[in-house]
Amino acid sequence: MKSAISQAATLMCGCSFALPVFAGEALSAKNIVPLVAPAAPECSQRQIQPLFSRYAQTTKKWTIRGSYRSFTDMELQEVDSFDGTSYDFELTAPLSERWQMRLYYPIQTEGDAQEIGSGDDVDIDGDGGMLDFPSLIVDYQFKQANSAGEYNLAAYLGFGTALDFLEVENKSAGSVDRMNHRGAAVLFGMKADKQLNHCWTFIGNLGGRYYWESDDIHPNGGSDVFFLLDASVAFIYAPQNAWAYPMIEVVYQGSFSDYNSLQVVPQVVVPIGEHLDINAGVSLGILDDGPSTDARVQMTLRF
Numbered sequence: 490m491k492s493a494i495s496q497a498a499t500l501m502c503g504c505s506f507a508l509p510v511f512a513g514e515a516l517s518a519k520n521i522v523p524l525v526a527p528a529a530p531e532c533s534q535r536q537i538q539p540l541f542s543r544y545a546q547t548t549k550k551w552t553i554r555g556s557y558r559s560f561t562d563m564e565l566q567e568v569d570s571f572d573g574t575s576y577d578f579e580l581t582a583p584l585s586e587r588w589q590m591r592l593y594y595p596i597q598t599e600g601d602a603q604e605i606g607s608g609d610d611v612d613i614d615g616d617g618g619m620l621d622f623p624s625l626i627v628d629y630q631f632k633q634a635n636s637a638g639e640y641n642l643a644a645y646l647g648f649g650t651a652l653d654f655l656e657v658e659n660k661s662a663g664s665v666d667r668m669n670h671r672g673a674a675v676l677f678g679m680k681a682d683k684q685l686n687h688c689w690t691f692i693g694n695l696g697g698r699y700y701w702e703s704d705d706i707h708p709n710g711g712s713d714v715f716f717l718l719d720a721s722v723a724f725i726y727a728p729q730n731a732w733a734y735p736m737i738e739v740v741y742q743g744s745f746s747d748y749n750s751l752q753v754v755p756q757v758v759v760p761i762g763e764h765l766d767i768n769a770g771v772s773l774g775i776l777d778d779g780p781s782t783d784a785r786v787q788m789t790l791r792f
Contacts (some may be wrong), residue, residue: 531729532688536759538789539723540770541740542692545643546758547589547630550791561601562774562781565619566707567668568611568657573600577618587633591626591647591778595619598655605710609662615655617669619706620698620706620717622649626676642684645696647676651704672703677717692723696765709748709778717742725758734758738770750779766792 514549536544538554552591563571575598582590595618604611626647654670678696685691696719700706703713709764718741725736743749756770768787774780 494711499671503738506556530762532684533727533729533731533734535727535760535766537690537725537727537734537736538766538768538787539692539725539736540754540756540768540772540785540787541738542694542721542723543626543628543645543680544692545630545641545682546633547587547628547643547679548581548791549582553790554579554581554787555790556785557784558785560600560780563619564778565602565668566705567605568602568613569605569614571600571602573598573602573613575599575618580771584614587630588626591602591624591628591645593621593624595621595623604657604659607659607661610660610716612658612660613655613668614651614658615669617651617655619655622672622674623652624649624674624676629679634683637684640681643680645676645678645680649674649679650697654704667706670704672700672706672713674698674700674703680750687780688726688728690725690727692721692725694719694721696720708750711747714745717744717748732759734760740772749776749780751775752779752783754783765789776786 493551531722536546536548556576558575561572563573576596578594578596580592584590597616598618599614602611602613603609624647625774626645628643628645630638630641630643632642651669653674655668657666657668676696678694680694681693682690697716698719700712701718707713707715721740723736723738725734727734733759737758738754740752740754752772752774754770754772756768758766758768760766766789770785770791772783774782
């Protein structure tokens, strides 16, 4: 008898947890709510562009990226504490399923800095970049992800040269000098991207740039011939039909010796229609080298 009573009590307790209770209503089958596991979110097929990292997967459309940058405490070979703004654009042209070409061009740079030799304040203005020359880069995707869990892998090779210069005006002496009026560099590296679980995407870049000629832009003094390592990783969350896509990026540039810049860059991308994205983020400098802050707004247009 105790066994039967115990079994009945166990059954009743189980039902009390499994079934909802409605005051003043008889329990019936229509009150039972089935337990259904939530469906996994569908993911966006948009190739959402971070501020720094580049996909290994080649683009299927012509793409223009234009960006505005506001930075503080930048350092170059002859000036320090450089606070300013700059504009640039990049055009990506698909050549085939595995090949694409990128044209990068710095448009305008201006700001205030301190001359290292004299300590005087200077104005900097011109249609050139700082560590970035106008460059032509070719990408080759040698591995394509054909199923979930696989990587896209690509290599790139490019050449950059100075086409313009930055004018440096000493506020105290009134003298004018030119900076970055000559220079040449080769750019090379590898890229990877992968679709992760729950609509996350990983992008990783590892490469470098070798300057065999430069003018006053070595970021920590020294020779006009130098090498910088470029490395970055980005993680993007992109469910389908989202009004904004958050991401986080970590960017390193340096030589592991006299110059090391590490930036953490939280950012958000807002899609506007089918062809346009607006990306905004603020990088925070972790190490002593490189800009202390670097705020960027980027427009990406596909057509």
